Amino acid sequence: MKTFAFAGIAAGLVLSAPAQAMEHKAVIEHPVGPIAADYTGATRVEMQQIGTAGVGGRPSSLRCQWSVSLSVERHAQVGASLQAKRSMTRDDVIKGTSPGWCSERGSGIDQIVEARRDELRSAMMAMVAQDRDVILVEADSAHAKQRVG
Amino acid sequence: MTGIDRSLGAALIGAIAVSLAPQVQAQSVDAGVEATTDEVRRGLSWSDGEVSGSADARVGFGGLDASLRLAMLRKSDRHANADAVADLALGKDWEAGAFTLRTEAIGHVFTNADSNMNYGELGLGARYSIGPLQVGGMAWYAPKQDNIGGDNLHLRATADAGLPGFPVSVFAALGYTTGDTQDSRSARLRPAGDYTDWKVGAEFNQFPFTLGIEYVGTDIDTDNTVSVSPFADLKHAGDRVLALVRMSF
Numbered sequence: 001m002k003t004f005a006f007a008g009i010a011a012g013l014v015l016s017a018p019a020q021a022m023e024h025k026a027v028i029e030h031p032v033g034p035i036a037a038d039y040t041g042a043t044r045v046e047m048q049q050i051g052t053a054g055v056g057g058r059p060s061s062l063r064c065q066w067s068v069s070l071s072v073e074r075h076a077q078v079g080a081s082l083q084a085k086r087s088m089t090r091d092d093v094i095k096g097t098s099p100g101w102c103s104e105r106g107s108g109i110d111q112i113v114e115a116r117r118d119e120l121r122s123a124m125m126a127m128v129a130q131d132r133d134v135i136l137v138e139a140d141s142a143h144a145k146q147r148v149g
Numbered sequence: 150m151t152g153i154d155r156s157l158g159a160a161l162i163g164a165i166a167v168s169l170a171p172q173v174q175a176q177s178v179d180a181g182v183e184a185t186t187d188e189v190r191r192g193l194s195w196s197d198g199e200v201s202g203s204a205d206a207r208v209g210f211g212g213l214d215a216s217l218r219l220a221m222l223r224k225s226d227r228h229a230n231a232d233a234v235a236d237l238a239l240g241k242d243w244e245a246g247a248f249t250l251r252t253e254a255i256g257h258v259f260t261n262a263d264s265n266m267n268y269g270e271l272g273l274g275a276r277y278s279i280g281p282l283q284v285g286g287m288a289w290y291a292p293k294q295d296n297i298g299g300d301n302l303h304l305r306a307t308a309d310a311g312l313p314g315f316p317v318s319v320f321a322a323l324g325y326t327t328g329d330t331q332d333s334r335s336a337r338l339r340p341a342g343d344y345t346d347w348k349v350g351a352e353f354n355q356f357p358f359t360l361g362i363e364y365v366g367t368d369i370d371t372d373n374t375v376s377v378s379p380f381a382d383l384k385h386a387g388d389r390v391l392a393l394v395r396m397s398f
Contacts, residue, residue: 049281049311053253053274056216057205059320061318096178099352099395100311100318103314
């Protein structure tokens with residue numbers, strides 16, 4: 001709780017969301033052999049305490065501005081020898097504000113993240129789809145090296 | 150002047166409609182419904198001291214924000230038996246070092262009043278945040294309009310504080326209202342001339358709910374003042390405690 005208080009005094013604070021990691025496994029066919037890629041996604045919540053002007057007729061108030069970023073780790077096994085790792089991050093996958101003092105539970109961020117799990121999942125799948133080309137390039141170069149070697 | 154009020158309302162509605170349109174780029178949307186034991190603004194009840202309900206929404210985009218709030222006025226004496234008021238606001242926050250400067254335009258549109266009660270005002274202010282404390286000063290000026298019987302200037306100092314690690318915010322405000330008096334309608338916003346108002350309160354937040362309690366008061370001598378204006382509603386211009394519950398979306 002003390003850490004929270006100190007972090008709160010800084011302009012912004014970062015906390016990890018309850019880690020219910022998302023996972024995805026893909027197999028990509030390649031001349032070097034099938035590539036098995038495992039993806040693990042984790043969310044991170046960034047919160048910033050702000051003061052806002054009131055809606056017309058309401059007084060100004062404290063609000064918590066928050067955003068959820070998604071980090072995806074890829075572990076791929078290319079052929080028998082090469083392991084290819086990559087980290088990808090997408091910021092602001094979900095964002096919003098809540099009234100009052102920033103608190104991940106009290107601000108309802110955990111509930112919103114849970115309710116919008118499908119959105120996070122599709123963001124992760126989009127990153128996985130983009131990563132396919134990167135894996136192929138990595139495998140191609142590994143393949144080329146093998147042939148040269 | 151009515152024409153000006155109408156065109157102000159129309160302009161604000163237009164601006165908000167345009168602002169609401171590009172939802173895709175919207176940076177933030179927040180909205181809520183609220184119930185309060187009394188709709189009090191600047192220390193004055195706008196709902197005859199009766200229970201009121203309201204709904205509001207705000208869209209922020211690129212530093213600008215547009216908001217709409219609808220509040221029940223319960224056939225308010227202060228506003229010629231109006232049933233409800235719509236507050237339309239368009240504002241912009243400007244970052245200036247540690248300060249945030251605020252400019253805004255607000256239109257108040259009253260429904261079902263016995264006569265046209267609509268008016269508009271412009272706001273200019275600054276906020277400063279230091280850790281869990283936010284202090285601010287703001288001035289709202291309503292230029293000379295028939296519906297408020299002259300012009301009106303409201304100055305307000307506010308302080309809001311969060312309690313780190315605890316879902317409670319506390320706040321205090323001090324306001325001063327002045328203006329000129331052309332006819333009885335000036336009593337809508339200044340029941341007995343220039344006055345000071347104050348407020349202290351606390352809010353408990355557990356998303357999506359906010360529970361609040363406030364003590365509000367004015368320096369208007371409601372016991373010994375008699376007003377000839379039907380809009381003064383002095384019975385509901387004094388000290389009181391009010392409670393509110395809000396559900397945010």
